Amino acid sequence: MTVAVARVRAKRVLPGFTLSLGTTLVYLAVIVLIPVVALVLKGAEIGPAGFWAIISSPRALAAFRVTFTAAAIATLINALYGLLMAWVLVRYDFPGKRILDALMDIPFALPTAVAGLSLTALYGPTGWFGAPLEAGGVKVVYTLAGIALAMAFTSIPFVVRTVQPVLEDLDPAMEQAALTLGAKPFTIFRRVIFPSILPAWLAGCTIALARSLGEFGAVVFIAGNLPFNTEIAALLAFIRLEEYDYTGASAIALALLLAALVLLAVSNLLQSWAMRHKGAAR
Amino acid sequence: MTHSRNPLLPRLLIALAVGLTLILVVAPLAYIFARALQEGWRVYAQNILDPATLHAIWLTTLVALIVVPVNLVFGIAAAWAIAKHRFPGRGVLMTVIEIPFSISPIIAGICYLLLYGRQGLLGPWLAEHDLQVMFALPGIVLVTLFVTAPFVAREVLPLMQAQGSEQEQAAVTLGASGWQIFRRVTLPNIRWALLYGVVLCTARAVGEFGGVSVVSGNIRGQTNTLPLHIELLFNDLNTSGAFAAASTLTLLALVALVLKALLEGRKEG
Numbered sequence: 139m140t141v142a143v144a145r146v147r148a149k150r151v152l153p154g155f156t157l158s159l160g161t162t163l164v165y166l167a168v169i170v171l172i173p174v175v176a177l178v179l180k181g182a183e184i185g186p187a188g189f190w191a192i193i194s195s196p197r198a199l200a201a202f203r204v205t206f207t208a209a210a211i212a213t214l215i216n217a218l219y220g221l222l223m224a225w226v227l228v229r230y231d232f233p234g235k236r237i238l239d240a241l242m243d244i245p246f247a248l249p250t251a252v253a254g255l256s257l258t259a260l261y262g263p264t265g266w267f268g269a270p271l272e273a274g275g276v277k278v279v280y281t282l283a284g285i286a287l288a289m290a291f292t293s294i295p296f297v298v299r300t301v302q303p304v305l306e307d308l309d310p311a312m313e314q315a316a317l318t319l320g321a322k323p324f325t326i327f328r329r330v331i332f333p334s335i336l337p338a339w340l341a342g343c344t345i346a347l348a349r350s351l352g353e354f355g356a357v358v359f360i361a362g363n364l365p366f367n368t369e370i371a372a373l374l375a376f377i378r379l380e381e382y383d384y385t386g387a388s389a390i391a392l393a394l395l396l397a398a399l400v401l402l403a404v405s406n407l408l409q410s411w412a413m414r415h416k417g418a419a420r
Numbered sequence: 421m422t423h424s425r426n427p428l429l430p431r432l433l434i435a436l437a438v439g440l441t442l443i444l445v446v447a448p449l450a451y452i453f454a455r456a457l458q459e460g461w462r463v464y465a466q467n468i469l470d471p472a473t474l475h476a477i478w479l480t481t482l483v484a485l486i487v488v489p490v491n492l493v494f495g496i497a498a499a500w501a502i503a504k505h506r507f508p509g510r511g512v513l514m515t516v517i518e519i520p521f522s523i524s525p526i527i528a529g530i531c532y533l534l535l536y537g538r539q540g541l542l543g544p545w546l547a548e549h550d551l552q553v554m555f556a557l558p559g560i561v562l563v564t565l566f567v568t569a570p571f572v573a574r575e576v577l578p579l580m581q582a583q584g585s586e587q588e589q590a591a592v593t594l595g596a597s598g599w600q601i602f603r604r605v606t607l608p609n610i611r612w613a614l615l616y617g618v619v620l621c622t623a624r625a626v627g628e629f630g631g632v633s634v635v636s637g638n639i640r641g642q643t644n645t646l647p648l649h650i651e652l653l654f655n656d657l658n659t660s661g662a663f664a665a666a667s668t669l670t671l672l673a674l675v676a677l678v679l680k681a682l683l684e685g686r687k688e689g
Contacts, residue, residue: 151505152588153598158501162513165494169565170519173531176541180534219440226437230430238438240681241445247673247680248449249627251647252666255654256448259455259663266451267443291444323429352524355629355647359654372526372630379530379634384539391527402522 177395180388192389200366201374202393208282208357208370209350212289217343219290220297224335227298228305245294250355253291258359261287280362285370288357289350296349300342304335304412337412341405348401352394449670456667459660467664475641476649477668482557483645484625487564491621492614495572499610500602503580504588514577520569528566529634532559555637560645563631568621575617576610583609612686619683623676627669 181189192198227239245253261268261278271278278284308331316326354372362368369377371390378387457464467473498517502510520528534540536553546553553559587609591601607614629647636643644652646669653662 152585152592152601154500154602155505155507158497159505159507161494161497162501165497166513166516166569169562169569170516173528173535173566174519174523176535177527177531179541219444222433222437222440226433230434232434234438236681238441240677241441243677243680244445244449244673247623247677249629249647249669249673251629251650252452252627252669252673253448255650255662255666256452256455258654259659260448260451266447291448294445348522352527354524354526354633359651372524375530376526376634379533382539384534384537387530388534391530394524395527398522398524 177388177391180384181392184385184389188385189389189392192386193393197365197369198371198374198390201369201371201390204282204285204367204369205351205371208285208289209347209353211282211286212293212350213343213347215286215290216293216297216346217339220294220342220346221301221339223298224301224305228302242295242298245292250292250353251359254288254356254359257284257288257291257356261360279360280364280368282368284360284362285357285368288360289353292353292356293346293349296346297339297342300338300345301335304338305331308334337408341408341412344401344405344408348398348405351397351401452663452666452670455660455663458663463660464664464667467661468668470661472641472644473649473653473661473665476644476646476665479557479560479644480626480646483560483564484622486561487568487625488618488622490565491568492572492618494569495576495617496614498573499576499580500606503577504585517570517573520566525563525567525628525631526634529563529631532563532566532631532635536562554635555639555643557643559635560632560643563635564625564628567628567631568624571621571624572614572617575613575620579610579613580606612683616680616683619676619679623673626672 184192193202223238223242227235227242258279259265259268261271261284263269263272263279268279278287312330313326316330321329352372354370354376357370358373361370361373363373365374371394375387375390375394378384378390456467498513502513523531533554536542536546536559538547538554540554553562587605588601591605596604627647628645629651632645633648633651636645636648638644638648638652640652646665650662650665650669653659653665
């Protein structure tokens with residue numbers, strides 16, 4: 139015993155390793171891994187042919203089309219808005235900047251159901267924005283635009299918060315050099331700044347897209363949920379569950395999971411590219 | 421700076437940023453309170469004090485009271501194991517901890533249903549022992565545990581890694597026990613990050629919707645958490661009731677953001 143303790147001390151190993159690692163592994167197995175394995179097992183049971191039959195059914199295809207289209211629009215909105223916000227928050231000083239910065243976290247802090255409720259009423263026929271829009275003939279609620287809007291809201295922080303730190307770390311010497319050489323501000327942005335933040339920007343967009351594809355809470359309120367028209371994939375999975383069609387629900391869930399994992403892998407690649415970029419710039 | 425020669429552009433961009441944020445973020449936020457209080461404070465109070473709403477508030481509080489401490493312990497254990505020790509598979513373990521972030525909550529709900537539901541893998545065994553997990557409190561707690569599992573760990577882990585373990589090793593040499601080291605050396609170093617993780621975990625736990633809606637069964641007055649109750653009121657066309665219920669969660673979110681801003685500066689040191 140004393141020998142063991144002495145050896146541990148000699149190796150300078152901290153106590154509590156078995157307990158903490160054991161707790162971590164058991165907890166992750168029970169809470170995370172086993173449930174995910176249950177879905178994968180269900181997928182194996184369905185088989186590739188069955189999976190394809192469910193995924194390629196007209197209603198599922200329509201749901202995937204709606205989901206991907208709306209998520210793409212939402213990501214495009216956030217790509218531009220997020221870049222603008224990151225730029226303004228890093229480069230300029232103005233009163234209220236800290237509040238503006240804190241506001242970027244609202245979509246994460248606000249429960250998605252609350253966001254969905256508020257957006258639906260806000261853009262509804264009697265809402266602050268909905269009333270003038272509908273007077274002008276533009277309908278947002280219960281359309282693809284509404285779905286995209288809800289997805290855009292819930293994924294606002296991703297692009298801002300991935301671009302912001304990279305922009306902060308940018309070496310000002312390069313810009314100064316470009317300026318001395320007579321480059322115009324826009325040229326400096328396009329040729330010097332943008333290439334440096336490109337990997338982080340793309341990574342942020344990818345995570346935003348992944349999040350939008352799986353968004354449920356905010357979307358169900360505003361979507362109208364009309365099959366073939368405004369029904370998203372996550373909702374179709376939910377409807378299949380309510381019909382006790384666990385196989386149908388699982389196949390759609392697996393397809394969404396695969397899409398999310400691919401996007402996550404892409405975002406990780408982009409982020410490691412960003413790290414290398416950062417290393418090279420210094 | 422770069423744009424000092426052209427003062428118009430910064431002003432234009434700032435104005436655009438503020439304007440878009442007002443439309444995209446501030447308006448939906450302000451609208452919640454505007455609608456909740458539209459019919460006056462008396463109606464607002466009535467809506468909040470409605471028995472079904474009160475029950476939903478209680479259930480959501482109960483779930484958070486179970487979930488947050490459990491994930492706090494998990495987060496500390498995971499960070500201690502990964503940051504303070506070297507062992508093969510640390511990278512894999514860190515990836516596994518992040519899994520819940522990349523899985524849509526509704527998919528998480530389906531995973532749990534496939535495991536514990538009537539037709540699920542453990543369904544027959546649970547039925548035999550008369551244990552109800554799905555469409556009951558345990559199911560709601562389990563899914564919320566899944567969704568919020570990474571929050572504390574991901575705040576504490578990088579900090580513990582950055583701080584290294586020299587102080588702890590010194591304490592070992594001085595003969596301190598594991599618990600003493602944790603309480604006297606590690607905890608004071610990570611307390612703000614820990615609190616920060618708890619704030620984020622709580623905010624997420626009380627707001628969880630997709631996963632919970634799969635496993636709760638929406639039984640009015642029984643398994644209806646606050647976010648689910650908002651949907652129920654909305655579908656009942658009780659919009660002012662829905663907004664009143666939503667305003668409580670919004671206030672909580674704002675408190676979480678203020679705490680987050682306060683803790684952000686202190687986290688590192």
